[in-house]
Amino acid sequence: MRGESLLKRLFWLFRVNFCISCLAVGGGYMIIPLFRDYFIDKGKVFGREELTEMTAVAQSVPGAIAINLAGLAGYATAGIAGAVVGCVSAVLPPLIILSVVAAGYKELIANPELNAALKGMTACMGAIMADVVWDMGENLIREKQSGCIVAGAVLFVVSFVFDADAFLLIFMTLGLYIAASRIRRAENVGSSV
Numbered sequence: 001m002r003g004e005s006l007l008k009r010l011f012w013l014f015r016v017n018f019c020i021s022c023l024a025v026g027g028g029y030m031i032i033p034l035f036r037d038y039f040i041d042k043g044k045v046f047g048r049e050e051l052t053e054m055t056a057v058a059q060s061v062p063g064a065i066a067i068n069l070a071g072l073a074g075y076a077t078a079g080i081a082g083a084v085v086g087c088v089s090a091v092l093p094p095l096i097i098l099s100v101v102a103a104g105y106k107e108l109i110a111n112p113e114l115n116a117a118l119k120g121m122t123a124c125m126g127a128i129m130a131d132v133v134w135d136m137g138e139n140l141i142r143e144k145q146s147g148c149i150v151a152g153a154v155l156f157v158v159s160f161v162f163d164a165d166a167f168l169l170i171f172m173t174l175g176l177y178i179a180a181s182r183i184r185r186a187e188n189v190g191s192s193v
Contacts, residue, residue, distance in 0.1 A: 009078040010085050012043070017070045017089035028065045029055075029132045030125060035073060036135070045077050052139050066090055151176040 074086020
């Protein structure tokens, strides 16, 4: 991919992000397996670690994760021009679909086939989300960061069992991160002495 001309890379990037955006019903973390398939397995643009880092950055900055990740992957593929093409190509399919839906909303909402298709897509999103969680957990285990897995499990239980408010979960996550950072720093100081 790196040896190809800039124009070929940009066209490939537009095509890939456009397809991912068309297929990624649910957005957000649902696109990660598609990015992995196109950018790592097929395109060999970057590795799994880079995708994990890009995903962390994409969720940390304002905006939709799908658009942020498309821009970061575009930048890794073809620089600034790639970032622009990545973002534009990721925005186009939802823009087109929403325009069509808005034009015929009354007819579409009463369509039983469309409602059945949407319910089927909802079921598929659960499987895709399980794949994403498994892949992220695999990376954490590989990097020997079991504390993150424990923190994720604790937050899940607090959220699911106790129906905790998102505000509380954010502060719990922050507290767990600070505690894990201090423990890791203390281990590093102890091992360097």
